[in-house]
Amino acid sequence: MTKTIVIDPITRLEGHGKISIFLDDQGAVEDCYFQIPEFRGFEQFVVGRPLEELPRIVTRICGVCPASHHMASAKAVDACFGNEVAPVAHKLRDMYYNAHYIHSHTAHFYALAAPDFVMGPDADPAVRNILGVVGKVGLEIGGKVIRCRGLAQEIQRVIGGRNTQDIWCLPGGVAKPLKPEELEQIKPWVEELYDFTVFSLQLFADVVLNNPQYVELILRGPYTLDVHSMGLVDDNNAPNFYHGKVRVVDYEGNEIHKYEPKDYAEYVAEHVEPWSYLKFPFLKKRGWKGFVEGIDTSIYCATPLARLNVADRMATPRAQEAFEQMYATLGGHPSRALLAQHWARLIEMVQNAETLKAYCADPEITSDQVRVIPRTITGEGVGIVEAMRGTLTHHYTCDEQGICTSANLIVGTTNNNAPIHMVTKKVAQALIKPGVEPDQGLLNMIEMAFRAFDPCYSCATHSLGKMPLEVIIYRGGELVKTIKRNC
Amino acid sequence: MADKKLQIALYWGAACGGCDVAVLDTNEFILDVAAVADIRLWPIAADGKYKDIEAMADGELDLAIFNGGVRNSENEHIAHLLRQKSKLLVAFGSCAYMGGIPGLANLTSREKILETAYRRNPSIEWGNRVVPQPETKLNGKELEIPKFYRRVYKLDQVVDVDYYIPGCPPQPDRVRETLLAIVKGELPPKGSVVGAFDHALCEDCPRTKNEKKVKKFYRPWEIKADPDTCLLEQGVLCCGVATRSGCGVRCPTSGIPCRGCYGPPPGVTDQGAKLASAVASIVDSKDPNEIEEILAGLPDFTSFAYRYGVAASLLQRSYRQ
Amino acid sequence: MSYEPKIVGFLCNWCSYTGADLAGTSRVHYAPNIRIIRVMCSARIDPTFVLKALREGADGVLICGCHPGDCHYSEGNYKMMRRYPLLKKMLTDFGIEPARVRLEWVSASEGQRFAEVVNDMTQRVRELGPSPIQQTLAQDMAER
Ligand code: SF4
Numbered sequence A: 001m002t003k004t005i006v007i008d009p010i011t012r013l014e015g016h017g018k019i020s021i022f023l024d025d026q027g028a029v030e031d032c033y034f035q036i037p038e039f040r041g042f043e044q045f046v047v048g049r050p051l052e053e054l055p056r057i058v059t060r061i062c063g064v065c066p067a068s069h070h071m072a073s074a075k076a077v078d079a080c081f082g083n084e085v086a087p088v089a090h091k092l093r094d095m096y097y098n099a100h101y102i103h104s105h106t107a108h109f110y111a112l113a114a115p116d117f118v119m120g121p122d123a124d125p126a127v128r129n130i131l132g133v134v135g136k137v138g139l140e141i142g143g144k145v146i147r148c149r150g151l152a153q154e155i156q157r158v159i160g161g162r163n164t165q166d167i168w169c170l171p172g173g174v175a176k177p178l179k180p181e182e183l184e185q186i187k188p189w190v191e192e193l194y195d196f197t198v199f200s201l202q203l204f205a206d207v208v209l210n211n212p213q214y215v216e217l218i219l220r221g222p223y224t225l226d227v228h229s230m231g232l233v234d235d236n237n238a239p240n241f242y243h244g245k246v247r248v249v250d251y252e253g254n255e256i257h258k259y260e261p262k263d264y265a266e267y268v269a270e271h272v273e274p275w276s277y278l279k280f281p282f283l284k285k286r287g288w289k290g291f292v293e294g295i296d297t298s299i300y301c302a303t304p305l306a307r308l309n310v311a312d313r314m315a316t317p318r319a320q321e322a323f324e325q326m327y328a329t330l331g332g333h334p335s336r337a338l339l340a341q342h343w344a345r346l347i348e349m350v351q352n353a354e355t356l357k358a359y360c361a362d363p364e365i366t367s368d369q370v371r372v373i374p375r376t377i378t379g380e381g382v383g384i385v386e387a388m389r390g391t392l393t394h395h396y397t398c399d400e401q402g403i404c405t406s407a408n409l410i411v412g413t414t415n416n417n418a419p420i421h422m423v424t425k426k427v428a429q430a431l432i433k434p435g436v437e438p439d440q441g442l443l444n445m446i447e448m449a450f451r452a453f454d455p456c457y458s459c460a461t462h463s464l465g466k467m468p469l470e471v472i473i474y475r476g477g478e479l480v481k482t483i484k485r486n487c
Numbered sequence B: 001m002a003d004k005k006l007q008i009a010l011y012w013g014a015a016c017g018g019c020d021v022a023v024l025d026t027n028e029f030i031l032d033v034a035a036v037a038d039i040r041l042w043p044i045a046a047d048g049k050y051k052d053i054e055a056m057a058d059g060e061l062d063l064a065i066f067n068g069g070v071r072n073s074e075n076e077h078i079a080h081l082l083r084q085k086s087k088l089l090v091a092f093g094s095c096a097y098m099g100g101i102p103g104l105a106n107l108t109s110r111e112k113i114l115e116t117a118y119r120r121n122p123s124i125e126w127g128n129r130v131v132p133q134p135e136t137k138l139n140g141k142e143l144e145i146p147k148f149y150r151r152v153y154k155l156d157q158v159v160d161v162d163y164y165i166p167g168c169p170p171q172p173d174r175v176r177e178t179l180l181a182i183v184k185g186e187l188p189p190k191g192s193v194v195g196a197f198d199h200a201l202c203e204d205c206p207r208t209k210n211e212k213k214v215k216k217f218y219r220p221w222e223i224k225a226d227p228d229t230c231l232l233e234q235g236v237l238c239c240g241v242a243t244r245s246g247c248g249v250r251c252p253t254s255g256i257p258c259r260g261c262y263g264p265p266p267g268v269t270d271q272g273a274k275l276a277s278a279v280a281s282i283v284d285s286k287d288p289n290e291i292e293e294i295l296a297g298l299p300d301f302t303s304f305a306y307r308y309g310v311a312a313s314l315l316q317r318s319y320r321q
Numbered sequence C: 001m002s003y004e005p006k007i008v009g010f011l012c013n014w015c016s017y018t019g020a021d022l023a024g025t026s027r028v029h030y031a032p033n034i035r036i037i038r039v040m041c042s043a044r045i046d047p048t049f050v051l052k053a054l055r056e057g058a059d060g061v062l063i064c065g066c067h068p069g070d071c072h073y074s075e076g077n078y079k080m081m082r083r084y085p086l087l088k089k090m091l092t093d094f095g096i097e098p099a100r101v102r103l104e105w106v107s108a109s110e111g112q113r114f115a116e117v118v119n120d121m122t123q124r125v126r127e128l129g130p131s132p133i134q135q136t137l138a139q140d141m142a143e144r
């Protein structure tokens, strides 16, 4: 999946991700740009739409994590309507969303990340894909992965009527309750998913942690950035994906900010560069200081690891155990080891499954009081959830009829635009030295850094999972070569 | 086609990725397809190199499946390339078929979109005047990104298309049936909509239907509608009357009105015009003022009429100066 | 070359077309800009027809039917009456001046009135200038 490396003249063919590297006359890296060519403009064309339609329009920003947009939008809309929401609706949405997380994290870990670890980063690219993984770990496990991802999708469908391109949230709640017979249908699936998430964690321990080489790579490889972390936490500073406050912690573990969703605009701002359609968010109170690392930087990451970095603990017991084990291995909390993202992702998945179990046991979950009819229109609302790929903010204003008058979206992957740009340059500078011919190895190194971020430019540009990539190298202003891969 | 494997490519334009997920959601079926076909390009799940496509002879592909609309110069370039290399080109999903939800952008303008996203939003860095440009010169270096077009196009507005599969995204069952038909070479006339039925959604909707007469329209949040009666009858705007069946009546069976993602039923040129006449026919009044008042209960009607198909409508875009 | 608006008129057979006929036979002068299409009843005028006419180059569309209560099929014109606000709303949202489309009730005996309606509408559409549709679509394709 990650292997097409061709050297070609530039065409306008792909994109969705493009790196331009400029060398000086001696052949050292002078500049490096990470560019995003896609843009669709949802923020403008939702204006004029009735607010209640937004949760089912904005899902088209990304078909890989539509539920994140559906939920953030629903929460922003609730707030515009006075925030009166049927309590069980919040539970149902959270339940639905935890199932969505398992679907997305499973797909990412097994299809995108596992090939590197299970097959090895230097394995023949022809087998370094999900089929290779299935070949190595066996059809039984492969079948389990396919089945469990499918179950996570199915749970959403049973609860909310549809999985990809969700339709179910309405202002004040959700469109349909969970019937007792539907709950009974879901229960055994949830048990299966819980076993699967614990199994996945064990698989990671067996394959990665038992291999000193991998551990070395995670701990001491070039893949660290001195930037801060952002994530959503509950009242106990445990990660929550649907509800809570946004916490920002520096890489030494000090809290920089903790804010309510409605106050986001005081804390986060976006920088624009003319050479990319994707904006660069930063911590507003510190101001834009450029693409720099260090304790004073205004740049942050919002990733699975970042979410655990800002958390003091996990919300559920099995996940907590795993959390403690991870940070012990990483040498303390928080951690800057970008490759530990995959581990963090699996720990989140355990929390997701444990949360689902708790909801299945909640007697209120099948209540039919799933929606209240809103009585006020406040005119403004912000909704924040943790998308799999970062803190997702939707901010709307509306008129007294509840018609959208403005929308601002800060999307999951976008948060990580600056760190990705920076890590690219770092890797390029580490690798391209005067006298050394840049080659495909470069591309691999860059890719490993990207993969840790799991960048999803569907979201960010309002296209798909694995991003086509093009590296263009110029020397003294002359194009010297292009290295590409398309998936 | 029996002796030689089918040569297939899947690719996206201005898409959200949901169409690819819909193909993935056919699960094991993908393996059946792989048994009779070489998947030459499918960025989400398989290997394949653009340069291989460029190197192909014209018509070397049997089938190219394109999802997403055409929003920028790069999307258009790929559309032309796949058309040139493939015997069949299929517009997959509402975006390729009708422009899709991103086509709502055609009701505003490129300038407004850029202005809002990069200059006016509340989180934009104070004092920013920068808007991304197709070409940037920076210390003598040139950086390029694709040109953001004035509007969204559906696929057949830029290249010739053989078949259309509607849905946002198309339902996996329909995708399976359709791919099977293509593999077996059982194809209807060129230009047909495939992977959907030949009647309106209402025909398949299990909600009970009586005579429709409406004195007041409700927005979905204003009313707890009866779960077993036609939503439109209860005054909740439902686009099922102007929509082709094929999705399995997903929305109305989940307590949510249809928004028309499967496009117009057979024989209908303009989905919005069809919805307008269907909705008008149920308004229970003969007094022009009262009619106006009742219809005022449907704010932003146009975005319902063309939720997935502004680009495919007779008017295609806004003409506001 | 000065601009002369092209107006398409959809007239119901029973009242309005007869009214237009009367205008003709009584030699009432009216603007030559209108191209008349006869339909059996105003209810037959699907909003699609109107959009299609505009798309194909009409600068304005005039819809005429029997006065309310007089429809030959009893209720047909009420259908048109209910479609009209939605049609206008859609045109506005597409940035087309709603005055380019007009609904009038014209009986078989109102030849004079028909002529006045046509003249008045022609004047208004002349003031609005040519419809932007065809030119804009061509420009889109040329410049993207
Ligand atoms: S049709 Fe729907 S699912 Fe497919 S790319 Fe477009 S928005 Fe996404």
Ligand code: SF4
Residues within 6 Å of the ligand: B201, B202, B203, B205, B206, B207, B209, B229, B230, B231, B232, B233, B238, B239, B240, B241, B252, B258
């Ligand atoms: S209008 Fe909607 S609710 Fe009514 S029958 Fe049709 S699809 Fe069902």
Ligand code: SF4
Residues within 6 Å of the ligand: B168, B201, B243, B244, B247, B248, B249, B250, B251, B252, B257, B258, B259, B260, B261, B262, B263
């Ligand atoms: S009910 Fe309508 S909007 Fe919903 S999936 Fe079916 S066609 Fe699409």
Ligand code: FES
Residues within 6 Å of the ligand: C012, C013, C014, C015, C016, C040, C041, C042, C043, C065, C066, C071, C072, C073, C074, C075, C076, C077
């Ligand atoms: S016959 Fe004239 S409007 Fe119906």
